[in-house]
Amino acid sequence: MLVILTNALLERQAADSAGNNTGGIWCAHCKVWHTRAAEAVYPFAITADITGDARYAQAAKRAADWLFRQQQADGSWKETPEEWTGTTTDQLLMLLLAYEKLSPQLTTAQQIQWRSSMEKAAAYLNRVMTPEFASINYVATTTATLAKAGLVLHQHAYTQKARQLARRTVAKMDEDGFLNGEGGRSHGNKMGVDLGYDMEMSLWGLGLYARLTADTLVDGYVKRALKNHLYFIYPDGSLDASWGIRSNKWTGYGSATSDGCQVLFSLYADEDPRYANASLRNLQFLRSNITAGLIGYGPQHAELFNTPPCIYPTFAKAKNLALAYTLETRDTRPLAAIPADSSSWIKHFTTLDVIEIRTQQFMATITAYRYKDPAGAKGKYMYRPDGGAISHLWAAGHGFITASSPTVYSRPEPMSFPEAPGVLPLTPRIEYTDSAGYFTNLYEFDSRLSFHEIAKEQYAVNVSGELKDKNGLTGGVGYQLNYLFTDSALQKTITVTWHDAWPVVHVIEPIIQYAGMRFEQKDDHTILIHAGKKQWALRILSGKARWITGREAARYWTPYPALKAWPLELEIQPEGEAISGSVTYCLQVLNTPADK
Numbered sequence: 001m002l003v004i005l006t007n008a009l010l011e012r013q014a015a016d017s018a019g020n021n022t023g024g025i026w027c028a029h030c031k032v033w034h035t036r037a038a039e040a041v042y043p044f045a046i047t048a049d050i051t052g053d054a055r056y057a058q059a060a061k062r063a064a065d066w067l068f069r070q071q072q073a074d075g076s077w078k079e080t081p082e083e084w085t086g087t088t089t090d091q092l093l094m095l096l097l098a099y100e101k102l103s104p105q106l107t108t109a110q111q112i113q114w115r116s117s118m119e120k121a122a123a124y125l126n127r128v129m130t131p132e133f134a135s136i137n138y139v140a141t142t143t144a145t146l147a148k149a150g151l152v153l154h155q156h157a158y159t160q161k162a163r164q165l166a167r168r169t170v171a172k173m174d175e176d177g178f179l180n181g182e183g184g185r186s187h188g189n190k191m192g193v194d195l196g197y198d199m200e201m202s203l204w205g206l207g208l209y210a211r212l213t214a215d216t217l218v219d220g221y222v223k224r225a226l227k228n229h230l231y232f233i234y235p236d237g238s239l240d241a242s243w244g245i246r247s248n249k250w251t252g253y254g255s256a257t258s259d260g261c262q263v264l265f266s267l268y269a270d271e272d273p274r275y276a277n278a279s280l281r282n283l284q285f286l287r288s289n290i291t292a293g294l295i296g297y298g299p300q301h302a303e304l305f306n307t308p309p310c311i312y313p314t315f316a317k318a319k320n321l322a323l324a325y326t327l328e329t330r331d332t333r334p335l336a337a338i339p340a341d342s343s344s345w346i347k348h349f350t351t352l353d354v355i356e357i358r359t360q361q362f363m364a365t366i367t368a369y370r371y372k373d374p375a376g377a378k379g380k381y382m383y384r385p386d387g388g389a390i391s392h393l394w395a396a397g398h399g400f401i402t403a404s405s406p407t408v409y410s411r412p413e414p415m416s417f418p419e420a421p422g423v424l425p426l427t428p429r430i431e432y433t434d435s436a437g438y439f440t441n442l443y444e445f446d447s448r449l450s451f452h453e454i455a456k457e458q459y460a461v462n463v464s465g466e467l468k469d470k471n472g473l474t475g476g477v478g479y480q481l482n483y484l485f486t487d488s489a490l491q492k493t494i495t496v497t498w499h500d501a502w503p504v505v506h507v508i509e510p511i512i513q514y515a516g517m518r519f520e521q522k523d524d525h526t527i528l529i530h531a532g533k534k535q536w537a538l539r540i541l542s543g544k545a546r547w548i549t550g551r552e553a554a555r556y557w558t559p560y561p562a563l564k565a566w567p568l569e570l571e572i573q574p575e576g577e578a579i580s581g582s583v584t585y586c587l588q589v590l591n592t593p594a595d596k
Contacts, residue, residue, distance in 0.1 A: 013063065035077045038094075040315045046101070049101065068114075076121065136197075140166075141202070147209045177224050178198065182246055196239065196250060200260050206218055207222045230278055230338060237281035238394070251298045257416055277336055277337070300562050343360045346358075361396050363393075383408050385407070388449060388481045395589070401511060401512060429507075430507055436469070449463050465479060474500075491584065493582060514531060534589075546570070547569070
């Protein structure tokens with residue numbers, strides 16, 4: 001896989017005849033020479049070691065030379081085409097690691113050039129990097145970067161700064177091991193958790209720092225955190241970053257611009273035999289997302305886009321795999337079962353109010369994550385799924401049944417977000433629109449969540465709250481959302497209470513639509529879903545409602561994760577003096593051994 005990705009990057013690297021662009025890696029999607037693409041210097045160097053092919057070593061040197069020419073006077077690199085310089089930590093770490101591999105092949109003049117550039121970048125990070133300057137993943141990465149710089153450049157001050165940053169970073173972990181600091185600023189500091197950036201950036205940065213400096217305190221924090229993070233690797237290897245505050249970049253395999261989880265699992269593979277299997281499982285899922293030689297934005301990238309993806313996911317995952325390969329200490333490892341391989345459990349992460357459920361036929365994430373960003377609706381962190389929504393639903397032998405996407409798609413970082421005008425969220429939801437605006441459970445960040453085991457292998461999750469607008473204001477309709485999970489079925493009961501407004505309320509169930517799937521409406525109350533050998537029935541069990549299928553279907557797709565869906569819809573109408581109305585429906589697997 002590493003060689004596949006480095007080959008894709010090598011094909012896009014400018015040749016020696018390209019003048020000032022020589023060594024740069026061209027992104028046809030963005031039409032930009034991304035400075036961060038030069039982080040391929042390390043994957044190139046490792047691939048040269050693996051294959052013995054001198055082309056990769058030459059590519060690494062060219063990438064470094066190109067990056068040196070882009071360096072700013074203060075030692076930083078801008079994340080072209082943006083002005084952000086926090087990514088200097090990513091570029092410097094890859095240079096430091098590559099230098100150890102390549103220095104015997106460099107001339108004295110080249111070694112001086114490398115060391116001069118790395119010294120300038122390290123001095124910049126030593127000067128500016130704090131949790132006040134950057135989101136926490138940059139701080140965590142910088143702990144490893146400056147620890148490595150201290151060793152390579154023989155500067156103890158960098159090691160000291162790395163230790164200070166590491167201690168501040170782990171202090172922002174909650175009691176379940178989730179790291180805060182990805183959101184907006186409040187009194188100069190940041191809070192908010194993102195699972196993708198935790199697993200694919202922050203935790204491995206801290207772990208590598210701990211390895212380089214023998215910091216057992218930080219190492220212990222990472223070990224404890226990883227035990228809980230492991231639950232978010234699904235049976236198919238997808239990494240469930242569906243609910244975090246940066247879920248607008250969730251791809252299914254992780255996040256689009258973060259590095260990857262393989263390096264984290266390699267660092268701690270000797271601690272728990274399950275980690276090697278989690279790493280492999282996610283790698284296999286990642287491989288299935290390659291399109292036209294590059295890593296796409298999700299499972300259906302090729303169906304949704306007729307242009308190549310940005311190269312960010314490709315070089316980010318390549319550097320992750322290069323590090324994972326280097327840190328792995330064994331040729332083979334046993335594949336111990338990960339938590340998602342076992343059925344019949346429910347786990348509540350109390351610091352988040354996020355629940356994971358696994359039955360024989362389903363695995364689901366239910367999110368009532370309470371983070372509120374200081375910027376409110378003006379920020380980019382308050383359009384994640386919430387309010388007790390299922391943000392990820394997987395079916396055995398199939399894959400995604402439902403997924404989630406931003407409640408309102410926007411492009412806060414134009415470089416990272418493709419244009420997608422008019423798309424609707426894929427997240428299952430309750431909603432209505434009236435003269436006061438649009439209201440949904442997805443904007444309910446104060447919902448009340450509880451759960452219990454009804455009987456063996458039967459789990460109930462109950463959520464209640466108010467349908468709110470993007471500013472967190474109530475519109476006059478409350479809701480209760482009751483889930484019942486059994487081995488082969490998922491039942492939902494939705495009750496709405498009209499206390500100060502009396503609109504028609506809509507329940508939306510977008511079902512991920514893979515190629516070849518069919519939706520057969522038997523009657524107003526029953527829809528059969530056909531997907532190859534798998535078949536489900538979606539039945540209304542009670543309530544005055546009927547299925548409406550395919551309304552605005554063309555708008556049900558999303559760049560992140562690259563998926564499309566077929567919308568199914570129910571309406572709950574106020575009647576007479578009734579203050580509440582409800583509907584119960586069930587998704588039943590039809591071709592399990594028990595059904596036969």
